[in-house]
Amino acid sequence: MFSIITNQNQKNNDAQVNEGIRVKEMLVITETGEKLGVLSKNKAIEEAEVRNMDLVLVSPESNPPVAKMMDYSRFRFEQQKKAKEMKKKQKTISVQEIQLSPTIEKHDVETKLKKARTILIEKGNKIRVVLRLKGRMMAHQDIAKKVIDDFVEALSDCTTVESAVKLDGKSFIAVVAPKIEK
Secondary structure, three states: OOOOOOHHHHHHHOOEEHHHOOOOEEEEEOOOOOEEEEEEHHHHHHHHHHOOOEEEEEEOOOOOOEEEEEOHHHHHHHHHHHHHHHHHHOOOOOEEEEEEOOOOOHHHHHHHHHHHHHHHHHHOOEEEEEEEOOHHHHHHHHHHHHHHHHHHHHOOOOEEEEEEEEEEOOEEEEEEEEOOOO
16 A cells, blocks of 8 residues: 655655655644654654555645645545546636628528527527628718617627627627526
């Protein structure tokens, strides 16, 4: 059960174990939580060997540093298992883009609204609504702003506005996210 962990493994796992411990004296705790007191490094490692355990420095910053006797391979396995569970529960949210035009027709707006609802509700992604102005359209920014405002307003029942409509160069941009239900 007693294993020697090399310095290379120690760097990867960021834990000081057995011979890799760099302090001279430490407070030693057994696997059951019983305090053995402040022991020298060699004495603590011998005590761990007797119990077929590894000595792991759990709190190197404290005064004196704290080391615990445990089955290090099982401890590492459990930490990796917890990390996998945490990663499994994470949800990545991407931002998808919907482009509009100031001259868009009513039916086209309805189609884009339907697509936006699908992205928001089923996929749970954010939407970046973009309305680009080209050429003489720049003279009618008020019409373009009304189109994008109406689009964002139509989605207001299932979204929260993360970034309000703003003019960025030749484009009106807004970012909406799905409503979080508690």
